[in-house]
Amino acid sequence: MNSAPRLRIGEVSRRTGVSVDLLRAWEKRYGVLSPGRSEGGFRLYSDEDVDRVRAMQVHLGEGLAAAQAARLALESEVRPAPTGSADLVSQDRAELDQALASFAEVQANAAFDRLLGTLTLDALLAEVLLPYLHELGEAWERGDVTIAQEHFASNVIRGRLLGLARGWGAGIGPYALLACPPGELHDLGLIAFGLALHSRGWRITFLGQDTPISTVAEHVRILQPDCVVVSAAEARPLTDSLDDLRRLAGSVPVALAGAGATQELAREAGATLLSGDPIAEAERLTGEQKT
Amino acid sequence: MNSAPRLRIGEVSRRTGVSVDLLRAWEKRYGVLSPGRSEGGFRLYSDEDVDRVRAMQVHLGEGLAAAQAARLALESEVRPAPTGSADLVSQDRAELDQALASFAEVQANAAFDRLLGTLTLDALLAEVLLPYLHELGEAWERGDVTIAQEHFASNVIRGRLLGLARGWGAGIGPYALLACPPGELHDLGLIAFGLALHSRGWRITFLGQDTPISTVAEHVRILQPDCVVVSAAEARPLTDSLDDLRRLAGSVPVALAGAGATQELAREAGATLLSGDPIAEAERLTGEQKT
Amino acid sequence: MNSAPRLRIGEVSRRTGVSVDLLRAWEKRYGVLSPGRSEGGFRLYSDEDVDRVRAMQVHLGEGLAAAQAARLALESEVRPAPTGSADLVSQDRAELDQALASFAEVQANAAFDRLLGTLTLDALLAEVLLPYLHELGEAWERGDVTIAQEHFASNVIRGRLLGLARGWGAGIGPYALLACPPGELHDLGLIAFGLALHSRGWRITFLGQDTPISTVAEHVRILQPDCVVVSAAEARPLTDSLDDLRRLAGSVPVALAGAGATQELAREAGATLLSGDPIAEAERLTGEQKT
């Protein structure tokens, strides 16, 4: 799997943004890099070296000192498969698909079990469940999936996600209140988002589907969340609750999420927009909260 | 059960509103408090001490003199566990109530765990959860409970029930298909019913909330259930689906359940009525199936 | 399970908002933190240290003085934050291991609960408990584990399994009688097998350790089971009961299970052999029964 060494130091520097001098210093001090040599003695780096430099940068970004970042970059190389062996995962994923489509609860749960034993929570959400849900929605629109199939799949997944969620109200990090507005029944994405937040230290209170925003406001004063996240798969439920959202945003930071949330809606409501990928947004929110 | 002494006098004063000086005076004069000491000699109070101070305040509020109030506060401690072991279950049940009403997910789950450890599944459903859900509905109608509280409680319970339900599709007993009609969001009772059935050997497929009856019919031919159970908390969703139900009842035995199902509706739809208690009905259905 | 020490004091300060000086003071005065050191003597903190600082902050927020907050932070030893580096299951599994080895019943039960919420019963048995028991046996033979540890772990697990087993005698499926022969004390595997059967619709009666086969025969006459399973971890108890087993096999299908059961023994006793994995065998038996 090793790519041949072929990049000269200048190119590595250009690709990573790390100065030439610094690359040499890292090599000497921490042994992060072990480039080959050209006939004339020039360093020749492989793609793995570039990856390792990138890993260093990630860890430095997390606030680690160079020595520690280097050790992590080197160690992580030993077990470089955090995503799991792609093949087995996609096999399990396919089986999950198949089982859910044919009302085979036992097989679906077995596939889920295997995935749990292979993947981290983030990977499970980002690489399996969220894509699956997304595709399920599309298949439903195309009419490739009946409502019964969609409902069955949702309930199996809801059960598993809520199982993982047990205890997400505990912790010492910031505190988020999660709800779907009235008329909105798609709560799975929001649960996934809650899980991603919790694994980053947040405490979660989940109100779920079809929750009037006014009732959220009632409790905000006492519960004192650091953030309220409102999610909807379509714009309609959000626009219907716009006034309430605006009022709520006056007393607590509000974030809008889900396919129904747009930049414009967020602006009108005085809220933040959580676009796209729940995992990335969970990461971002956590970063903001730290400061 | 004694909590370690850890509160300094200032904090006790802050928590009870009794001045620092007065706390020391009560200790000296009546011995209401017997704090430990830090190395340097600071008083360290336990939570029980705080309770005793609060008791003093109550008695003072009743008009008693300090000396008498103190005696009462001390005595009441002698029998601090009036509930004793009298009824651990109802104690846990009360704690579940209380935790769910105050968004305390962790405590709620802990109480649930204790109940699970004490009761059989049938008993848990029949004696704790179903009464709780019933009462929750009434409290909601009376306005004693906000929508947010109701949603929070529902989602915690839904998570636990779906957790218990995991694997209910497996087995060799009769096979039931469970769904709520369009417009119906109360699925908890139906899940409980599914659990009661499964513990009697049934295989369950659960379609959940808001399921068009026509989509159920689509799958009946292939899945071949021995019975389809349709549940609603009010009559409306059932009457709205009456035609579909009648059609469905032509190809498979259908049972109507939930507070919305009446004898008359069942007759019109050509279905059986599952009145009252899910546990009893699960038992009855199972008996019928056996013969 | 400890994450490697890698954060320098400044980063810890940034992450928690506690000043550098104060962190050092807390370490010196209360021993809340015990960072490693870099070669040059810099403190290097682990994620657990950060958690402990956060716990201090929580307790300080509750109004405790620093010394007391520190003691609590040390005692309660917050559950290690989900690291995100390992997959979900092995994280909880490691915690279970660790807790059982150190007589920490509360943590062990918490880990068990989390696993129950995460996995299917089948997966819990097949991927966590049975491997654990197997390894425990080996560690015991190697002398890596004391008898006390082994007993403690067994009893905690037995308690939980029997908790899950509650009500496994009810239902309408086939009926199995489970027992260990005289001299055999390892009943955990058999309980696990019973659970796997029950989740597939079987009714179970469990006679447990050290049951004379003649007693089993008596029960067979009354209870009329579809199958009797006899399990032993070594061959001896089975050979000792060979005659009785043969007689029993005359009146009811008998299956031998556990590490002590061999093909030959089964043949001599006129019984079936259940080799290997309880889950797979439960599945097989169920399949046979269906037909």
Added chain:
DNA sequence: ATAGGTTTTGTCAAGCTTTTGTACAT
């Protein structure tokens, strides 16, 4: 309630070392 003394705890300072990115001479 006041007075006079003690403990606790967060912060600061001085003087010295380690770490690390960059620079420069060979």
Added chain:
DNA sequence: ATGTACAAAAGCTTGACAAAACCTAT
């Protein structure tokens, strides 16, 4: 490319200090 140098940033230890919180006794 190598090796050495350097300076800013970040740490370390010891010791001290002052405000806040407590103590006892009157």
